[in-house]
Amino acid sequence: MTRILRNLAVLAAALLVSAPALAGSASPIGQWQVATGEARYKVTACGEGGNLLCAKLVWLAPSERTEKNLALLNTYVVRGAAAVDENKWTGNVVFNGHAYDGTMTLVSNNSMKLKGCSGMLCQTLEFTRI
Numbered sequence: 001m002t003r004i005l006r007n008l009a010v011l012a013a014a015l016l017v018s019a020p021a022l023a024g025s026a027s028p029i030g031q032w033q034v035a036t037g038e039a040r041y042k043v044t045a046c047g048e049g050g051n052l053l054c055a056k057l058v059w060l061a062p063s064e065r066t067e068k069n070l071a072l073l074n075t076y077v078v079r080g081a082a083a084v085d086e087n088k089w090t091g092n093v094v095f096n097g098h099a100y101d102g103t104m105t106l107v108s109n110n111s112m113k114l115k116g117c118s119g120m121l122c123q124t125l126e127f128t129r130i
Contacts, residue, residue: 001055010044015037017127026087026106026108026109027106028043028053028089028104028106028112029043029044029045029053030043030129030130031043031058031127031129031130032112032128032130033127033130034125034126034127035125035126035127035128035129037061038060038061038063038064039059039060039061039064039115040055040058040130041056041057041058041077041127042054042055042056042057042058042060044056045066046079048118051082052079052081053078053081053082053089054076054078054079055076055077055078055081056074056076056077056082056083057072057073057074057075057077058074059073060073084098087105087106088103088104088105088106089103089104096112100116100117100118101116101117102114102115102116102117103115110128110129111126111127111128112126112127112128112129113125113126113127114126114127
């Protein structure tokens with residue numbers, strides 16, 4: 001799986017949950033870039049009442065513009081995520097044929113950590129707000 005597809009899977013796993021509505025003072029709504037710089041995502045409020053989160057892949061670095069990755073550009077990789085605690089979202093999702101459990105934590109208003117796991121294999125990504 002390419003790095004962008006792995007990042008999308010981790011992002012989707014970390015955001016897609018089934019729990020209470022958005023909570024807390026900090027919000028993940030906005031534009032985020034993977035700390036390594038290869039992809040950017042736009043996180044928006046969605047769902048009835050705007051109390052869920054959706055995320056769309058909106059930009060790819062030139063080095064990541066493969067046919068597979070370009071097919072995901074400008075598409076929602078997450079739909080209908082809900083908060084489980086202040087500044088924290090958890091859950092699981094099936095993405096690209098793989099099941100992931102994940103946690104997203106807003107470290108600060110401009111920093112977010114995502115951890116996604118499939119079985120014993122886990123990956124943590126850091127995002128910065130742009």
